[in-house]
Amino acid sequence: MTAWTDSAGGRRARAILTSRPFLTLAIVVAVWIAASFASRGFGAYGHLRYLVELGAVIGLVAAGQTFVVIAGGIDLSVAAIVTVSAISLPLLSWQADPTGLASVLAVLALTTAIGVINGLGVALLRVHPMIMTLAMATFLQGLLIIIAGGSAVTAENLLVHWLGNARPAGIPAGILLWIAVSVLVLTLMHATPFGARIFAMGANPLAASLSGVPITSTTLAVYGISGFTAGLAGVLVLGMNGQGYVGIGDPYLLASIAAVVLGGTSILGGLGTYAGTIPGAILLVTITALITVVNASPGWRSILFGSLILGLLLLSGRERARR
Amino acid sequence: MTTAPLLAARGVSKAFFGNPVLRDVSIALQPGRVHALLGENGAGKSTLINLLSGALRPDSGTIEVDGRAVARMTPALARQAGIAVVQQELSLTASLSIAENIGIGAYPKRFGLVDYKELAARAKAACKLVGLDEPLSTPVGNLSLGRRQMVEIAKALYRRPRVLILDEPTSSLSATETKILTDLLGRLRGEGVAILYISHRLNEVMALCQHVTVLKDGTRTADRSLEGTDATGLVRLMVGRDPGDLFPKWQPSASPGAAISVRGFSAGLMHDVELDIRTGEVLGIGGLVGQGQEDLLLGLYGAIPARTASATVNGVSGLPGNVPKANALGLAYVPADRKREGLHLIHPIITNMMLPAFARLPSLKLRSRKAEGEKGRGLAAQLSIKGDLQRPAQALSGGNQQKVALAKWMPHDPLVLLLNDPTRGVDVETKREIYLMLRAFAAAGKAVVLLSSDTPELVHLCDRVAVVREGRVVRMLERAALSEEAIVSAAMGAERRKVAA
Incomplete structure (x- = not known):
């Protein structure tokens, strides 16, 4: 045993094999294999591809959430921002915009601004992130009801439609978008000074500030990113659904936080990676699909979903004691 | 027995x-x-x-x-x-x-x-x-x-x-x-x-x-x-060997130039402070614990709000309004409570060493793990910090943690080093290393401000000692007048009573 673990390569291999992202991935694969034996069609390529496509929406929302949680905060307004994005896109359309790109950019600018306002409240007014983002969510929900009322809105936007339905080279555009965002997020998180500041801020804000980390601007950026990725998820969900309505983003609040935590990111901040959130998001849609297969009533589905998330968290290791 | x-x-x-x-x-x-x-x-x-x-x-x-x-x-x-x-x-x-x-x-x-x-x-x-x-x-x-x-x-x-x-x-x-x-x-x-x-x-x-x-x-x-x-x-x-002297031999290296000069400075508990910190000197800050000394350092560093009638910091007038500005002016601060304020205990030693660099580099510049590793190993060798730098900082002993808290500022070559009780809970050998480093730093024409609760340290290491009581600098002791008795009596206000009697 020692000969293997002592070599540098062996140590690295062991570090990867025992890491939380890998563990989460292993659980996903195990569940997929078990489920395809239990239920015909579950393991079909088309079905698995569909699961990953659904996971893309959670994965996008959870990308921003991962940043916020690592920085020591939490964003409870992501669901409302997804809805804002899906509903305001049809409202922000111009004749002189045949591809729909301009309105998508306008919506993303809007949701990013909402995130930055969250950041302002947290960094400058020193409102607790939970209160600030929850208040923001409530505010946005009220605004949406006034603007959209109870009716669903339909988007006639080429780009949005393409994102939700096109399959270049057989791969859904939503998955491609998720891959692109994942590469960007992982680079930003682990290969730039900005990413290092976020980890430092989450682990010990006082020490980070005394080391010269600009706390205010970093906080604004982190919540801004969360607003941006939630907005992107809203655009994708609108494309996949064809219609936007109040409440379309609701499932993504718990899902985004669960994906982050299932992926091994510390809810206390300072430790974690988006590489864990990605399998975390896929694991969540897989569970949802399994519960649908079981054919339970909606009440029992929710109960099963909640219990399974708790069980998985216990299984994949709780927060280890710090210091 | x-x-x-x-x-x-x-x-x-x-x-x-x-x-x-x-x-x-x-x-x-x-x-x-x-x-x-x-x-x-x-x-x-x-x-x-x-x-x-x-x-x-x-x-x-x-x-x-x-x-x-x-x-x-x-x-x-x-x-x-x-x-x-x-x-x-x-x-x-x-x-x-x-x-x-x-x-x-x-x-x-x-x-x-x-x-x-x-x-x-x-x-x-x-x-x-x-x-x-x-x-x-x-x-x-x-x-x-x-x-x-x-x-x-x-x-x-x-x-x-x-x-x-x-x-x-x-x-x-x-x-x-x-x-x-x-x-x-x-x-x-x-x-x-x-x-x-x-x-x-x-x-x-x-x-x-x-x-x-x-x-x-x-x-x-x-x-x-x-x-x-x-x-x-x-x-x-x-x-396990003969100790030699704990303190390095004191040699004057102060020059008349002022690194920091403040008039009518107030921050936290401190008020109406007039202070010149010269380049090439180790300026001690003494006094009973909790008289406002820490606020003096934090105020100069831009970490807490401060007011002044006039101030010059490394040739620029006005105090730095926040920590990044202070860093840009060549100030560095090493806190007393290294676990709470100085280090990120759950993060690797190397990340701790690199943090001030991360704070100052352009946000989106790509990092080079290889260059960071080399720089970290260089710093570790310079300060004799042993072991794998990928271990979390909490694995280190107190003395070595303090060295990391110092080491992280070294690549920036600060002009003024503000130190808050850097040898608290540190073993004799590490103390000696830190003392040598501080004197060498002053000899290189930088300014060191040393807040310390260890009176012998102030006496043997400093060019001058400012004694703080109740938020004021009550006494500035020059090298010739430095002794433990002088510091303690100024700190406790004993000399005032002597005059009154």
């Missing part, structure tokens, strides 16, 4: 992850004796305390209470046996009051509810012993580090211990508080309490203790009466 020791360890060994930390160590605490435990950081002192107090279990060897071996020592058993430990890392809860902190876990009960009246009475008695006169309902978070240490000691006394273990109790105490503690220990000793005393301050040990056990690299190198031993002899036992 024929009486059975109140608490003893017989031939205990302990290893962590295969690394032996203690090897076949014995120690016996006799009633009515102050027993010193000496050793450098990482020698195994804390582990031995943890074995004695049941926080850890030995791999081999036994722990004895009243001469009888205890099969499974636990913290609960230790408490029952009257063993109280004052930890080096304070274990207080900031949001609870002094009384609640003191009584925690042993609240007096009445009809199943906490009897606050009784608690207040007993906590008050314990506070009186250590000279704590703050209202008992004050949240501990509002107290200075030194006062918190006194609460910690009061907490141990509240339990009426038969064995009292003190792990570096004086490292954050002022001279007055140290005096109170010394008198108290003398009294407890007279009452037959067995005391184990750990300190890096040898003169304290010489004055207070009767017996000494010295640890070096996990083995016991001495266990003898302190009678007829001198401080040099003790250092030799700890380090």
